Amino acid sequence: MHSGLHALRAGHVFDGGEVRGPGLVLVQDGVIRDVDFTGAAPPQHATVEDFGPDGWLLPGLVDAHVHLCWDAGPDAVAHVTSQASGTVLETARAAATSALHAGVTTVRDLGDRDYLAVTLRETVPETERPEIVASGPPITTRGGHCHFLGGEAEGAEALRAAVRERAERGCDVVKVMASGGNMTPGSSPLHQQYGLADLRLIVEEAHRLRLTTAAHVHAAQAVEDVIRAGFDTVEHFTFFSADGVSLREELLDEVVRRGVFVSLTVGTLPGSPVPPAVAARESALWDLAAKVIASGARVVPGTDAGIVPAKPHSVYPHALAELARAGMSNVQVLRSATAEAAEAVGRGGDKGVLRPGAHADLLVLGSSPVDDIAAVMDVRAVYRAGHRVR
Ligand SMILES: [Zn+2]
Structure with missing residues (x-):
């Protein structure tokens, strides 16, 4: 359906459990392939979207x-x-x-x-x-x-x-x-x-x-x-x-x-x-x-x-x-x-986490929800099954 490899990068990541980052989330065919915090460069053939040092990647x-x-x-x-x-x-x-x-x-x-x-x-x-x-x-x-x-x-x-x-x-x-x-x-x-x-x-x-x-x-x-x-x-x-x-x-x-x-x-x-x-x-x-x-x-x-x-x-x-x-x-x-x-809701593991194998449903915020929860209204992007929908 959409076999290309996408790399989403941001200064901060909340993976469903812990606050991490900076990080890189690799997405292919609607699924998260990898979540990387080593600072490694994205694979050469991946399309990269970088949300910058203030950006936050979260599970949807x-x-x-x-x-x-x-x-x-x-x-x-x-x-x-x-x-x-x-x-x-x-x-x-x-x-x-x-x-x-x-x-x-x-x-x-x-x-x-x-x-x-x-x-x-x-x-x-x-x-x-x-x-x-x-x-x-x-x-x-x-x-x-x-x-x-x-x-x-x-x-x-x-x-x-x-x-x-x-x-x-x-x-x-x-x-x-x-x-x-x-x-x-x-x-x-x-x-x-x-x-x-x-x-x-x-x-x-x-x-x-x-x-x-x-x-x-x-x-x-x-x-x-x-x-x-x-x-x-x-x-x-x-x-x-x-x-x-x-x-x-x-x-x-x-x-x-x-x-x-x-x-x-x-x-x-x-x-x-x-x-x-x-x-x-x-x-x-x-x-x-x-x-x-x-x-x-x-x-x-x-x-x-x-x-x-x-x-x-x-x-x-x-x-x-x-x-x-x-x-x-x-x-x-x-x-x-x-x-x-x-x-x-019975979807643990597939939803609500950023980890390999989970569905690529993600939310990108422009500021820190840990500093101020109102940041959940500062939406920069939404991904559903690997597709950017906002
Ligand atoms: Zn009701």
Whole structure:
């Protein structure tokens, strides 16, 4: 496809784990062939792009939680439910481009309609979109959170069938609404939707079919059950109570002990209004995020991009600034956004690292994200599968 050898050079390299550099990354056929810090000259036959002594080479960023089919408009629910499939697919395509240009080269879509995120992956060339890890429609109860996406299933038989359907449709992950949510009338984030037995059955069936599992949880009891059921990632992790946020410390300890990934919902356009249930709990949620980060839990950023105007599909860099404000060092933020998030979405080794054999998805910044995390907005270039896309 593109057999030429490309050499990318910059004064600094973050390889997904450590800050290194100056360095040279050799790319061929969409894959990283070598990463060199010896100061050796690029091979003679390579085309060289030099981003200079101030340039930073990083793995492309990974967003653990997006909704490509949602247009981030004032009524994104109406858009995703009532527009024609072709229109929603166009929304998803624009969303994918927007994320890619922000440096996000892998997204995990945790709620589409009609498997449109899978369709997008199958119909748009990989160099024109991020890598898409897809769940299809979230599994939910009848009339439950986001039931309008088409994923209603109750009872052992129906739940097993729902998981199998997702495997057959080419999904990578099973998403379950374990508690209610904020965007569905009649659904309450304070209440569980499934009991422990159902959650266990979903995880067993998904893992048997080699799919990973993600659970949407706001209610504390739902958090307890999804951890016990063995979900790979816990989304939101907000511990909503009737009038605030009530962290149960022993559940946080359990998450740390088991190494469960916490996909924290971060990334809001500064100054943009957020949903009332979140706004009412804003300072408590930041306290919670700080505690989760301080606990040593494996925290990864999930923006929930698309659901409201405050969360456009380009919002990811703001999520990283928020993680830093909540107590992560800038290097921790970078690890969380690359190697850790790639592992959380089931793509560890291929994504989120600059090392031989990994996919050539890269981000180039013009200044140091270690000095100031806002440098993630100073994008000089984005590469996807070895192709420069920005
Ligand atoms: Zn979501």
